[in-house]
Amino acid sequence: MIRRLSLALAATSLLALAACGGDDSASSTTEGTSTESDCSTITDGKLTIGTGSPAYSPWVENDAPESGEGFEAAVGMAIAAELGYEGENVVWVRTTFDEAIAPGDKNFDFNMQQYSITPEREATISFSDSYYSSNQAIVALAGSPAEGAKSVADLKDVKFGAQAGTTSLTFINDVIKPSNEAFVYDDNAGAKAALEAGQIDAIVVDLPTALYISAVEIEGTSVVGQFPASAGGTTDDFGAVFTKDNPLVGCVNTALAAIKDSGELAKIEQAWLSDNAGVPVISVD
């Protein structure tokens, strides 16, 4: 009886705690306009760039971003060079996909892991301008029910898989809306294993990753289709992720604009990302 009473008391106080407003004033976001000259990094004299663990092709080759090989590795190095950091002054660190976009302070200056710019994410972190625009695409095994699909209606009975927390998953749930709930994995490795095991028919990922999977990683797969904005799909703009309201964003945006204007970004894209002209379009309407 005593125990029950105490339990009830504990429960009600917990609810009281949750309900009570508490101090609204303890907000620690710093207000401030970023000036172009405020390009300070977390470590003086070095630029710290975050990427995935492991980092996948074609974004980073051989999981070795320091080499500058791979699209994001190359873009990162190019931005660093514009800001005046070279060689061993560019430090690469690894984070999980979720870690980088969670609220709080970061251990990197910016992070590149094919993060799509979304308003939800902007509540907790800041994005640079877009450095690449990508369509969602489908990778499937030969003979899959997803093959030959011309519109979203053809995909209703397909069993999909995607990585948790990605815009690909949101795309499946909000746009494709299959009759069978998608399977969700911690990372693309899980999705690929499931595809190989025949547990799912198709994976939704960004187009460059789809091309890499079908060309190099899983035998017998092909990119069944892409969903460009022109056909009613959504195009994802990739941006680098920063701690919220980090003034460095402005500096990086300037650098990014510079390599776009000089044509360097286009060259990097050509070097590392395959030609997606031949991939069939799936309409959403």
Added chain:
Amino acid sequence: MSQPGVTRRQAFERRQKRRSVLIALTSTVIVIGLVVALVPQTPGWYKVKRSFFDGAVLSDTFSKLLSAFVKDIQIFLWCAPCILIWGMTLAICRSVRTPALFPLRLFAAAYTDIFRGIPVILTILLVGFGVPGLGLGRPWNSPYLWGSVALVLAYSSYVAEVFRAGIESVHESQRAGARSLGLSSGQTLRFVVLPQAVRRVIPPLMNDFVSLQKDVALISLIGPIEILRQAGIDKSKYANFTPYVGAAIIFLLLTIPETRFVDHLMTRERRRTSGTAVR
């Protein structure tokens, strides 16, 4: 003699009880009062509250969490009996004494060593992706099926050891009494040893089963969207951890009544079979 019909001892015990209730209530109120008063004064409270206890996010996500939880319950309901049966079988294999059945003992010991040693995550990935990868077609390659198989394989090893401890705790004299009556080895095990062994290990078994209910969430590694995966998806969507608190609430709503119920059954059994309890 104070009142008619109340002995000295009864009056004393009544006073003692009243006093201990008072102490318990007062200390509980003080501690909770301190927490409620002081925690909101901390500088980070507002942010923590917003990240973990956001009412709006909770109400938005709760119903989806509940329907995802149904999957966890289903998986648990078909794994638990299999684990009990397979775990009991392994424990019996390990307890046989006849020399002819030695290979069984060896098998059971090796099995237990291996599956207790390998992390459950690994077993789930190996069995959940590996076995279907050998070439099974749908629906035989379902992650629900092989994920459950992996959970059964892993948890049976723990449960087998619990049963084995129970079996060995039954005194040899019980076997002597049973065998002297002409009961065979198998009959002795079934009617005399096992009933006693099982009753003794119900608390540690409950431990394992509550643990299983949480580990069912590991099936999310191979695809199915169960409650913790759903909470994770919502966490990314809302950039907020409250969905996890919602999932925790749902878990507790199940596990607390469950354990109280089993405790009640055990108390009833004990009261039924034993003599006077020692204070």
Added chain:
Amino acid sequence: MSTETSAKISLQDVRKSFGQRQVLNGINLEINQSEVIAFIGSSGSGKSTLLRCVNLLETIDDGAILLDGTDISEPGLNPDPYRRRIGMVFQNFNLFPHMTVLENIALAPRKVLGQSKKEANDHARELIGRLGLSDRADGYPDQLSGGQQQRVAIARSLAMNPEVMLLDEITSALDPELVGEVLDVVRELKSNGMTMLLATHEMGFAREISDRVCFLHQGQVLECSPPAEFFSRPQHERTQQFLQRVTDAGRL
């Protein structure tokens, strides 16, 4: 290997050791139908071990044990059929705590003899009625006193209709005032002609009830004689010493 015999139980050069310790060192004894033999001796003399060997709870190292002329100690023989015919009651009762008194008694008749539940329960009720425990039929062993538990244990053995009863220090764990009720039961068994082997410290009872008293010392039967002779004119020196010690302790 075993020699022929017409005795109910024949112990022929029975030997048993536990590791280095030789507990039974060549036991030779013939026990006839309806005979009551009391084994006495100091602790560790092998009384309990001997009884446990007779009902095959322990395997003997050498020698033979014959029941109605059949060698039941042959290695590899299934002991269960013989255990049905030999009942054993233990010092610590060994009742099954998770079953009621009735269930304890009815278990073996149902599972081993194949009796129906009704048949076994009726027989059990009759037995506990005879022992004066009718009102305890649906209670649990933990709720009974020591004397009551031992009587239930005896009833449990009797339910199998054994031909021989082995009673291993059945009153040693009981309070003195409870010993009497148990010994009454044994007296009744004797008057019904049951063949019994008892290991006991109760000298007075041994004298009263047994046909022969055997003194066990260091694994051998040193002497065996009718009680009148045994207690007044022990032959062996060791027997005399033992009886002297027992008398000094005031237990004779």
